Amino acid sequence: MREAIFIERDGILNLDRVERGQPLPPLVLEQMEPKTEAIEPLRELKAAGFLLIATTNQPGLSLGSLSRRELDRMHAILSQMFCLDDFLICPHSADDCCPCRKPKSGLLTEAAFKWHINMERSFVLGNKWQDAQAAHTVGCTSILLTSPWIGKGHRDIVLDNIADAPRKIAQFQSPARASQIVAGY
Numbered sequence: 656m657r658e659a660i661f662i663e664r665d666g667i668l669n670l671d672r673v674e675r676g677q678p679l680p681p682l683v684l685e686q687m688e689p690k691t692e693a694i695e696p697l698r699e700l701k702a703a704g705f706l707l708i709a710t711t712n713q714p715g716l717s718l719g720s721l722s723r724r725e726l727d728r729m730h731a732i733l734s735q736m737f738c739l740d741d742f743l744i745c746p747h748s749a750d751d752c753c754p755c756r757k758p759k760s761g762l763l764t765e766a767a768f769k770w771h772i773n774m775e776r777s778f779v780l781g782n783k784w785q786d787a788q789a790a791h792t793v794g795c796t797s798i799l800l801t802s803p804w805i806g807k808g809h810r811d812i813v814l815d816n817i818a819d820a821p822r823k824i825a826q827f828q829s830p831a832r833a834s835q836i837v838a839g840y
């Protein structure tokens with residue numbers, strides 16, 4: 656079985672646009688600002704053997720404010736820039752009550768089935784509480800980057816800087832860490 660880093664797109668791979676305090680996704684390619692500081696940490700994680708799988712809620716697809724063509728243009732660039740293995744999208748709006756819109760975990764379970772992923776040895780990297788909740792549901796370790804939207808719910812790790820993610824993940828994976836958990840420290 657493989658191990659994966661599930662990466663929330665908006666806020667990790669590209670900047671959140673913020674309007675009236677709410678994060679908004681880019682709707683056209685020209686609005687998308689890739690976060691180049693994520694390239695090197697994700698390259699390290701890929702080199703360590705992790706699948707890199709981006710997940711994203713894009714309700715604009717069903718609401719009509721986002722075209723599939725623009726989304727495909729954006730994802731082609733992000734996939735190449737960050738060497739992603741897969742991109743999973745929830746196209747539904749909150750009213751659709753689908754099983755894949757985060758904080759629900761449908762995108763994660765879909766990816767796990769498709770790629771034969773060991774969830775307990777995989778990580779969710781995001782900057783919103785919905786990512787941590789989805790991770791918790793399926794047994795992944797959650798890593799949230801500090802943002803106004805991380806909330807107060809369960810999460811395993813909070814980081815100020817994505818550059819620290821590979822080291823933190825390695826610590827979580829190490830036998831020393833595992834034996835500490837077994838010993839109840």
Ligand SMILES: [Zn+2]
Nearest residue numbers: 745747753755
């Ligand atoms: Zn959905």
